[in-house]
Each structure stands twice: as structure tokens, then as C-alpha cells.
Amino acid sequence: MPDTPANDAPYRLLNDVAFGRDVVVQAFTNLYGCSVGDETRIGPFVEIQRGAVIGARCKISSHTFICTGVEIEDEAFVGHGVMFINDRRPRATTDEGALQTDEDWVLEKTVIERGASLGSGAVILCGVRVGERAIVGAGAVVTSDVPPGAVVVGSPARERLLRAAVK
Numbered sequence: 620m621p622d623t624p625a626n627d628a629p630y631r632l633l634n635d636v637a638f639g640r641d642v643v644v645q646a647f648t649n650l651y652g653c654s655v656g657d658e659t660r661i662g663p664f665v666e667i668q669r670g671a672v673i674g675a676r677c678k679i680s681s682h683t684f685i686c687t688g689v690e691i692e693d694e695a696f697v698g699h700g701v702m703f704i705n706d707r708r709p710r711a712t713t714d715e716g717a718l719q720t721d722e723d724w725v726l727e728k729t730v731i732e733r734g735a736s737l738g739s740g741a742v743i744l745c746g747v748r749v750g751e752r753a754i755v756g757a758g759a760v761v762t763s764d765v766p767p768g769a770v771v772v773g774s775p776a777r778e779r780l781l782r783a784a785v786k
Contacts, residue, residue: 639675653685656693680739688745691731698739698757703729705745732767 621638628646636650639657644650648661652669655661659673662681667673671685674693679685681699688705691697706724713723727745731737735749738757749755750767760774769778 635669645681662699674733688726689729689731689743692733692735692751694734695731696736697731698737698741700740701737702742703745704742705729707745735765 621640623633624638624644625641626643628644630646631644632649632651633644634651636652637654639655639659641658642655642661644661645663647663649666650661653667653671653673655673656675656677658675659677659679661679662683664682665679667685668687670687672690673679673685674691674695676693677691677695677697679697683697683699683701684703685691686703686705689703705726707727708724710719712718729743729745730748732749732751732753734752735755737743737749737755738759740758741755742760743749744760744762747761747764749761749765750769752768753765754770755761755765755776756770756772758774759772759776761771762775765771765776766778771778
């Protein structure tokens with residue numbers, strides 16, 4: 620695997636990243652301890668944290684945050700400003716008032732299956748699976764699994780049936 624992206628861009632933090640071939644990473648990105656599959660495109664102002672896995676031929680749009688515990692399979696689309704959450708009960712301190720450490724929370728894995736599409740501004744809570752070729756509408760808040768091929772919208776995201784346009 621190459622140790623750098625296929626393109627050059629300023630102001631990138633790329634640390635301990637496993638890159639597939641022909642990966643493009645735009646400026647103002649932070650990628651560390653993650654892996655990115657062949658031919659994937661990553662827009663500006665994206666952060667991908669340690670342990671995250673991005674498949675091949677994905678598009679990760681600008682201003683997106685992909686945290687530890689997220690796996691995005693091949694050919695997925697992630698719109699602008701999509702936010703992933705990896706802690707079901709986030710807190711700054713313990714019940715005793717001490718700052719939390721890594722031992723004070725539980726990482727929950729999130730999977731975006733092959734060919735799924737996440738609309739701009741979507742929020743994906745931890746521990747969910749978005750099924751193959753499913754579509755998550757812009758601004759949706761995904762709190763539970765999305766079946767393969769489903770279209771979900773809203774907050775919380777609910778499945779909607781698509782209807783042909785009536786003339």
C-alpha cells in the first residue's frame with residue numbers, strides 16, 4: 620500500500636494512515652491511524668480518527684467527522700458535514716467529578732455498508748448499521764439500524780417510501 624495520497628495538497632495532517640492506490644486527500648484534513656481504500660476521495664476539512672476504516676471508491680465530502688469505531692464499506696457516499704458519534708453517553712467527567720479517561724466510556728462500532736449514501740448534515744449515532752445502498756436524507760439523525768435499500772429522513776430518521784412523480 621502507498622504511504623501517501625496520490626495528490627499533493629497543503630495543510631494536511633496525515634499520520635500513520637494506510638492508503639490504497641490513487642486516493643485523493645484535499646487540503647485542511649486530519650487523518651491519523653486510519654485506513655483508506657483504493658480510489659477514495661476525501662474533501663477538505665475532514666477528520667478521520669484512529670481505527671476508522673474507509674473502503675474503496677468512496678467519496679467523503681467536506682467538513683465531515685469520522686470517529687474511531689466507524690467502518691465505511693466500498694462505494695459509499697458521505698455528504699458535507701456528516702457527523703459520526705461513537706459514545707452513547709458522552710460526559711466530560713465521571714460521577715466523582717474527575718476527568719474521564721479511555722476506561723470511562725464504551726466504544727460502539729458503526730457500519731456503513733457498501734454503496735450507502737449519507738446526506739449532508741446527517742448525524743449517525745453509535746452502534747448502528749446503515750444497510751447496503753440505503754439512503755439517509757440530509758439532516759437526518761440516525762438512531763437505529765437502516766435496512767438495506769431503505770430511504771430514511773428526519774429526526775429521528777424514519778423510513779419513507781419513494782413514490783413516482785405524478786404529472
